[in-house]
Amino acid sequence: MTLLHWATISPFLLAIFIPLLYKYFRKIHTGWFVLILPLVLFIYYLNYLPVTRDGGTVMEYVPWVPSLGINIDLYVDGLSLLFALLITGIGVLVVLYSIYYLADKKERLNNFYVYLLLFMGAMLGVVLSDNLIVLYVFWEATSISSALLISYWFHREKSIYGAQKSMFITVFGGLSMLGGFSLIYVMTGTFSIREIIANVDLVTASSLFIPAMLLVLLGAFTKSAQFPFHIWLPDAMEAPTPVSAYLHSATMVKAGIYLVARVTPIFGGGAAWFWIITLAGLTTLIWGSLQAVRQKDLKSILAFSTVSQLGMIMSLLGAGSAAYYFNDGDNLLYTTAILAAVFHLINHATFKGSLFMAAGIVDHQTGTRDIRKLGGLMTFMPITATISLFGLAAMAGIPPLNGFLSKELFFTGMVQASQYGIFNLDTWGMFLPIIAWIASIFTFLYCAIIFFKTFRGKLQLEKLNVSKVREAPFGMLISPIILITLVIVFGLFPNILAYSIIDPAMQSILPGILSVGERFEVNITHWHGFNLELWMTLGVFLIGILLYRTMNRWSKLGFYRSEQDIFNYVYDQGYDGLIKGSQVITRAQITGRLRDYFVYMCVFMVLLIFYTMFKYDGFMLSTDNLSPIEPYMWLVLIAFVASIVAVPFINNRMTAIIVTGAAGYLVAIMFTIFRAPDLALTQLLIETVSVILFMLVFVHLPKLKKDKIKPSTKIVNLIVSVSVGVMMTLVSISAFAFGSETGFSSIREYFIENSKALAGGYNIVNVILVDFRGLDTMLEILVLAIAALGVISFIKLRLKEGEDV
């Protein structure tokens, strides 16, 4: 265990002590104890910056299950460090914010911080693991802790619904991803991402390439809420706002982005990867922004906006993967999309985190998040309004904030991608920038809606749940202020991150593109001349403003009124249908009638055996080795068959018992004929005893009812019983024929020769029972004893009325 390992699992370790701290230091808000850890971790991970800036990486090995190739190997490079810094950095701010947000004494803070720390540790594990299985373990841990956090207020029905939904969808994706990882292991024989990238030829050449890719992508798409798996994210907004800010904007939803970036060197470079990711991203982008416009709840708008922004990052990663396709020296030109993706990833975490916190403040101070009830908060909450203004302006892409820069880069990336001239892009490529442009208009629109509906207009105090609106306490404002400062700083000086963070991250997404010692040219500027992107941005502003101005007209449309995403309907119907469907199947199958189960078993047996017999040509009839049949044997046989056939037609119990008994005595006679005196004696006695028993028991039963069975049931019974009989007959005839063919002699010769010599008895049957195979007999008397005790306890130990076990 190295220091890096301890640092990664330290949130889990602290989580163990949270309940104790909560119990014994009630006076101090538990959040203060938690706050120290992400701060320390953030500083610790900052130490790796010089290493990755110079293109170096750190790998620490700890064996876990070495025999299976599963080891907790942690790997720090530009990409994982970027994520680790995001997780710990935003973690500090979120914990600080939550201390003031959840100040209420009634909150169960011990639960909250344990879940939050679990999540933080799991997330650090995801981004730092080099081993796919370890990554998967941490991945599922994020799903579980996220569901726990969403259902933090578990007495609310909607929280449980949201937690369940997110759990179903992300775990479905997680399991698919595990399948994809297993396929990768099949192809390469290792779980280590480093080694897989080193042996990437094995993957690209394999026929499992596409299935593995799709399965891994399913995991990434469900986690980062890509279309159509985005539906869990808006319902996850039932979580406390710090959770929404942390998990559902800055970290967990980016795990999918991280995964796609991480496996780009493995799968990237082909048309399939390019089109799947780009299209999924663009669809999510436009769908999310369209849905966000319709929402009336602040957090719902932000949720769909997150969906949309994640789609944007995803589409950039797809477009950037084309850089792998070009092997000549020009491929550096195609990396703009990756640059945009990394840059926007950072920017989105900053402004979306602050926006969620601002929304939380509005909710906390006014008691509602509904934009129809809010308005005019600007004068009462000036700081929150300022924070929101900058955050929203960054999201809408207004200069000089960082969102503007990443949006410009986004347009550049998409325009470039449309001109690659590969993967059929010359035909369809022009749609990429158009979709991106339309989605940006809607992004601008919902940003405007949030700001003007919440902070401008008239204060409607009568609709709020509070008597007086005032600014939030200062502690609650610290975190969003810090984030907004970052938004502005990154916006004004975009190049401070260029070579410390963005370039190393790009190098880990696109390894092997550069020769040793080279760097990506990261130069983000506000002004890059009169080009297409500039006109696109201007168009976004103009049409966005126009749409907002005319809102009074189109807000009466049905599109704006209903908030429900169509895929929610699909999910709910599918969920109900699954339950109803399985109930229907279960009811049809588990009837509770013994007769039905018996029919199932018989039919299954008959089909299986007939299938096997036909498939392997198992029928055989041999008349060799048959003994002659004496005439009196025919008599016994006919009597036996007659008594058996008669039983189903008898309507009186006593008669049925006697006829069954007659069949038993006939069996005893057969034993006599076939020279088995011991068996004959036993059969005679047992038959007598069981007939007496039957009579004793059946005296108490009511008379047999006149059968009211439907004719169809009777026919089924007949067919089933006849086929079972035919099957057994055929099997035994064939078995006899095959048995006499094999030529193995029976072991009976041994018993006949040695019965007297070894066991001192002439009765071979008895000698076998007590001497040669005495163990069987011993256990059979045990069976008899258990049966007797069972009967006794059934009859003597009956429960009286009202008694229960």
Add this chain to the structure above:
Amino acid sequence: MRKSPANNMMLQTAMRYITIIVFAFSFYLFFAGHNSPGGGFIGGLMTASAFLILYLAFDKKIMKKVIPFDFTVLIGIGLLFGVGTGIASMLFDYPFLTQFFDYFPIPFFGDVELTTALSFDLGVYLVVVGAAMSIILVIAGDDE
């Protein structure tokens, strides 16, 4: 087995003699098992039949006085005999349930073969008697 009618002279007198014969036959079956048809299982069932006809002829109360023990005890004793025979052979470093036999001169009978299999068979015999009797008696006595 309902209450027997008061006057059952013929039946009861006949049963006194028949029972002895059946008992004797069952013992014969039991001891003859090693060399002729018979053995613990058949002998046990036959003994159970002898008890049963006694129960048929006489009242249950009388039978309780005549047979003062519970038949379920026989099951336990029988199992002990069966397992005990097996374990005994292990004490002499032989595998479980190894059987031994030898011939001993006994006055009046001449050379008699004695075998440990007989004690095992006795276990079978006792379990069969105990199980058969307790099953039938408990079912028969159910309506009380």
